[in-house]
Amino acid sequence: MRYEKADTLLKLALDMQASRQGLSLGDIQERFEVGRRTAMRLRDAIVRVFPQTDELLCDDRKKRWRIPNGTLDRIINFEADELADLETAVQVLKRENMDEQVASLEGITAKLQAIMDPNVARRVEPDLEALLEAEGLAMRPGPRPKIRTSVVSQLRQAIKANAVVMLHYKNRKNGKVNERTVHPYGFLHGHRNYLVGYHVHPKANSYVLFSLPNIEDVEIQTDFYERDPKFSLQAFAEQSFGVYQEEPFEVEWLFNAEIADVAEEFEFHPSQKSTRNSDGSLTVEFIAGGELEMAWHLYCWGTNVEVVKPEGLKKLVSDTQKSWQGVI
Known part of the structure; x- marks a missing residue:
């Protein structure tokens, strides 16, 4: 029991250092599934152990507590299963053709391994290899659509900037490439991979799915669009059993x-x-x-x-x- 309490306090301390705004009592309750009195006791224990903890009053008028950067850096280490989970995520993303996210996660993994203590790294390596072999993700065969990395990269850039794009979109039936003016909102990944966008067209003017393999090229326009605050990508996805949209x-x-x-x-x-x-x-x-x-x-x-x-x-x-x- 004592070890479990120490583990909880260490996790809370790491969360308090990682959070820019700090954690409120409500955040502690939610993360550790405890009542308010227990959350208060955990907070008090952290303040006792780390007196440099800052107490902040944010815009929502809630008190938050944050441990300054660097305080816990020397006691942070990584377990084999944590690194294996990252590598598993990389393999899943590769299967989904999400190459930019793959590169980002691989970069994070490399940085983590670079700051690990060499002795710990040598001890973890055999366990990591065993866990990755057990997952078997890298060896699982199966079809996946071919998606141009440059297309996804351009679309992600446009989504972040709220920029209008011109899609060079290939018609699946006749092979003709048409131009489509679109406000890109996000992606849906599943059996097939789609861009969700608002199609600007006199006969359309609606949110539709564009198959990513069918997008030949993307031109980011100089115009910008204002995102509809009422539109929810999650709600849009939940209208369907998969990703193909039709009347529920x-x-x-x-x-x-x-x-x-x-x-x-x-x-x-x-x-x-x-x-x-x-x-x-x-x-x-x-x-x-x-x-x-x-x-x-x-x-x-x-x-x-x-x-x-x-x-x-x-x-x-x-x-x-x-x-x-x-x-x-």
Whole structure:
């Protein structure tokens, strides 16, 4: 128990040094999942151990506490699993074609390893290799779309500057490249990778998805746009089961008792409602678009799932299940 308390205090001290604005009592409660009295005791312990802790009064009228930079630098070290988590993140980002983020994380990893004590680094290295081998991410094969690094780089720059862009966008059907004036808002990554942007066009003027592999080139314009404060990338994404956007509809799936325990471990959609039925089966309900992507996912569950709603998805999945039964 004493070691756990010491570990908590050290984590809190590191957080207080890392935070520019410092931490309030509310921040401590949230980060360590404790009540207000415990948060106060933790804060008091930090102030006793580190008397140089600054007490700040911010614009929100809340008191915050911060440990000056450099105070804890000599006692900071990194464990093998922490470095392995960073490398795992790098491999996942590589699979998603997020090359700029890959370069950034690899730079952070190199900096961390450079400031590590050489003796600690030698001790950690064998554990790090074992953990990375266990993850197996680097060796997992699978298709991924080809995305131009320069395109993503230009788009990220435009997003940060709120700059209007001209996309040279290839039509998937006829191969013709058209120019599209767009206010870029962000990216959605999944089975396919998309730019979310406001398409400025007399017949459009709406938020749409642009497939990143289909963007041949990006020209950043001299004009700037004002972001719509009501637009939420998260809310936009949650309209769909995957990334493809269509009008949301009521969805209801029934997983049989044989697979219900496994299905209950999944979050299929942030808005889902799950109900365990008397026969052991599981009903999952939510509202979203993306019928085709739902069908792709449901194929993974084979004949253990029945689509109750909507009718179109029910027919799509049911027909495929019948063809499987015929083969078996």
